[in-house]
Amino acid sequence: MERFDVAIVGGGPAGSSAAHAAASAGASAVVLEKGVPRSDRPDRLGPDSTDAAGILDYWVDIMGIHPEEMPDDVVLGELDRAEFVGPGESLTMYSTGIDSSYDNFGFCMHRARFDDFLRDRAVEVGAAYRTGASVRSVETSLDATGEPRHRLQLASGENVGSDFLILADGPQRQVTSGVLDEYLPFDVTDRLSTRETNHIAYQEHRRLPEPVYEEVAGAIKFWWGYMPGHTAYPWIFPNDDNIARIGLTMPIGLDIDDVDDRDAYPLLRPDDDRIPQGSEYVRRLLEQEYGDEYYIDSAFPVVEDRGKSDGTETYAISSTRPIDSPTDAGIAVVGGAMGSTSAFHEGGDHTAVRTGAIAGELAAAGDLAPYNDRWKEAIGDEILRNVAMADVVREYHPDDWDWAFSTAHKLLDSGGGYSILKASNIAAGFSAARLVLSYKRAKFAARNGRYVQIPESEYVV
Numbered sequence: 001m002e003r004f005d006v007a008i009v010g011g012g013p014a015g016s017s018a019a020h021a022a023a024s025a026g027a028s029a030v031v032l033e034k035g036v037p038r039s040d041r042p043d044r045l046g047p048d049s050t051d052a053a054g055i056l057d058y059w060v061d062i063m064g065i066h067p068e069e070m071p072d073d074v075v076l077g078e079l080d081r082a083e084f085v086g087p088g089e090s091l092t093m094y095s096t097g098i099d100s101s102y103d104n105f106g107f108c109m110h111r112a113r114f115d116d117f118l119r120d121r122a123v124e125v126g127a128a129y130r131t132g133a134s135v136r137s138v139e140t141s142l143d144a145t146g147e148p149r150h151r152l153q154l155a156s157g158e159n160v161g162s163d164f165l166i167l168a169d170g171p172q173r174q175v176t177s178g179v180l181d182e183y184l185p186f187d188v189t190d191r192l193s194t195r196e197t198n199h200i201a202y203q204e205h206r207r208l209p210e211p212v213y214e215e216v217a218g219a220i221k222f223w224w225g226y227m228p229g230h231t232a233y234p235w236i237f238p239n240d241d242n243i244a245r246i247g248l249t250m251p252i253g254l255d256i257d258d259v260d261d262r263d264a265y266p267l268l269r270p271d272d273d274r275i276p277q278g279s280e281y282v283r284r285l286l287e288q289e290y291g292d293e294y295y296i297d298s299a300f301p302v303v304e305d306r307g308k309s310d311g312t313e314t315y316a317i318s319s320t321r322p323i324d325s326p327t328d329a330g331i332a333v334v335g336g337a338m339g340s341t342s343a344f345h346e347g348g349d350h351t352a353v354r355t356g357a358i359a360g361e362l363a364a365a366g367d368l369a370p371y372n373d374r375w376k377e378a379i380g381d382e383i384l385r386n387v388a389m390a391d392v393v394r395e396y397h398p399d400d401w402d403w404a405f406s407t408a409h410k411l412l413d414s415g416g417g418y419s420i421l422k423a424s425n426i427a428a429g430f431s432a433a434r435l436v437l438s439y440k441r442a443k444f445a446a447r448n449g450r451y452v453q454i455p456e457s458e459y460v461v
Contacts, residue, residue, distance in 0.1 A: 003148050004028045004128070006363045007162035009135050009175045011035075012047040013349050014335025014356035015168035016118035019127035021360030029360070030160065031122065032152065035131035036308075045131040046115050047170070050201065050308075050315045053111035054079065054220055054237055057100035059350035062379060064357065067107055074113045076239040079106040080218040086225045087266055087398045089405040108220070108237050108245075114349070135175050138165065140182070140329055142461065149330050163330060164363035168356060170336040171198050171318030180333070183326045183459040191453055192320065192339075199231070199317045199346065202278025203247025205239075205306040209299050212290060213242040225401035227267045227281060228259040230394055231344055234267070234285045243303055248281050249317060249346055264398040278314065317346045322375075322383060323454035327368040328461040332359035339453070340379060342386040344393070351379045372456050376449055387451040388442035407435045 006022045008015045011033030022029040035045030056079075060066055067075050082105070084091045094105065123129050134155040141149060148161030167176040173192060181188045208216070221236045232250040239245060254275050262268050267276070267284045276284070286296045294300065302311040322339040325332045334340070334355040341348030358374045376383075396404070449455070 001148075001151070001159040001161050002030075003161040004030045005162065006030070006164045006166060006360065007032065007150060007152055007160055008166045008168055008360075009152070010047065010168035010170060010335075010337070011119060011129060011131070012049055012115060012168060012170060012335065012352065013118055014337070014352035015047075015166070016115065016122045016129075017353045017356035018166045018168060018332075018334060018360035018363075019122040019129070020118070020125060021357040022364040023122060023125040023127040023360075025361060025364035027360075027364035028128075029122075029126075029364075030128040030130065030162075031119075032133040032135055032154070032160065033129065033131050034134045044116065046112060046119070048308075048315065049111045049115055050203070050313055053114065053349055054106055054108045054347070055350060056096055056106040056347075057102040057104065058096055058098040059106070059347070060102040061100055062382060063350040063353045065353060066102070067109075070109075070117050071113065074109050074117055076108045076110055078104050078218065079108065079220060081105055081220075083219050083221040084405060085221065085223045086401040086405045087264070089402040089409070091405040091409050092219075106220070108239060110239075111349070118353070135169075138175065138179050140165070140179075140331075142329060163366075164368060165331045166356070166359050166363060167331065167333045167337050168335050168352075171316045171339075171341065173337050176333055176337045179331065180326070180454075183329060183461055184454070185458070185460060192323070198252055198320070199249045200252045200278075200314065201247060201249040201317050201346070202282070202314050203245050203307070203312070204279070204282055205243055205303040205311045206246050206286075206300045207241075207243050207303055209294060210242065212294075212300075213238065213244065216244060223285065224405075225396070225398035226265060226285070228256075228262075228265055228275070229254050231346070231390060234281060243306070246282055246286070246300075247313075248278060248285075250275070250281075252316075261397055266398075279312070317341060318348070321387060321451050321453040324372045324452055324456040324459075325368070326459040326461050327371050327456070328459070330368060332363065332368050332371050334359050338375075340375075340383070342382075342390075344386040344390040351382065354378050380449070383451055384443055384446055387446045388439055391442040391446070392438050404435060 005027040006029040008018050008031045011031045015031050019029045019031045036048045081092055081094045119129055135152050136155050137153045139151040150162045150165045152160045169175045177188050216236055216238050223234045229251045234248040237245040256275050304311040307313045318336040318339050318341040320339040335352030340351035340355055355375045362368050362371050
């Protein structure tokens with residue numbers, strides 16, 4: 001049995017960042033990545049990642065990696081704004097309102113190439129990275145002496161031993177769920193059922209007509225209140241070469257019979273007998289926005305040599321609240337597996353990199369005990385903002401989004417981004433007070449780490 005100081009399950013941003021941090025500190029580290037083929041990346045297996053990736057200005061500081069450190073082909077385009085479109089109102093923001101070392105609003109990136117960059121960075125400092133390494137089971141001996149604490153059995157029959165285990169297998173938690181079950185007095189799926197807590201996302205890579213691309217260039221664009229479901233929305237992310245990623249996210253298993261006011265959602269039709277599939281939603285969005293001027297199929301062709309499969313991608317997103325880790329067992333859960341992805345807007349690459357790096361650093365030092373406190377110090381404010389926003393909009397209908405955008409637009413003069421929700425804006429009128437106070441109440445309810453859905457105290461180690 002091959003032995004390492006640190007074994008890491010999953011080779012996405014969290015896993016590779018953990019490996020880089022551990023190896024940089026002198027620990028032996030191995031990344032075990034199942035690996036999937038991609039049509040746009042046939043020569044290199046990697047994680048089942050999406051290309052719907054963008055980074056905002058202050059996320060650069062959370063992540064701790066500046067785009068200047070990345071290969072030129074990772075960043076696809078700089079961003080200068082975010083556009084939010086409701087059925088009757090819209091809002092454009094040119095600032096997140098949060099201080100950052102990065103000068104622009106943000107950037108869109110090629111996620112698979114970002115994964116490759118992080119992998120190469122980890123390997124350069126001595127980490128081992130194995131693709132095609134599917135973890136079948138994990139056995140942990142808490143009182144092991146002279147033997148590795150963790151024993152990972154691979155599908156190949158090979159065993160890998162390690163003193164510390166970092167779980168970075170993403171929102172599906174195919175390994176994480178089984179491992180955590182050993183330390184919880186309840187079934188882990190009671191809190192982390194992927195069908196109940198995750199969202200499904202779908203996107204297409206399409207080439208845009210020149211006038212349309214010029215219109216959306218530099219912007220990430222979202223349509224809120226157009227489709228039912230908690231934090232469900234379509235988007236357009238501009239890339240390069242007049243190509244944009246056009247997609248959506250929505251809850252898994254949403255029943256159309258549970259949707260109130262179906263007629264209020266622009267992307268639903270009276271004859272829908274079920275929630276439309278992702279491809280149908282995208283077609284309807286393009287028809288609605290550009291169908292008067294263009295024949296969509298010919299003017300917005302799918303770019304088949306991009307994405308996971310012939311220009312399209314379907315993937316799960318962890319939209320749950322984060323969890324603590326059973327650090328007394330020498331285990332840390334990071335990235336999407338721990339639920340660090342935003343419960344509001346599904347952004348999570350920056351928090352994945354940061355939590356992975358913290359876990360790798362501590363594992364190399366031989367003590368994971370500070371991990372649950374350290375990740376809260378690093379990304380707690382980010383989690384709190386997003387959890388609060390998700391709770392505020394949980395019951396929003398299309399007219400609520402119009403009201404929110406109209407109200408927020410009136411507050412933009414006082415600052416951009418999250419600063420419009422500062423307490424001083426309570427005096428800006430009834431609507432402003434209602435918006436600000438609902439956000440403040442949600443933040444207060446989730447303060448002091450109350451956003452954690454499995455706290456460290458619930459583990460039995």
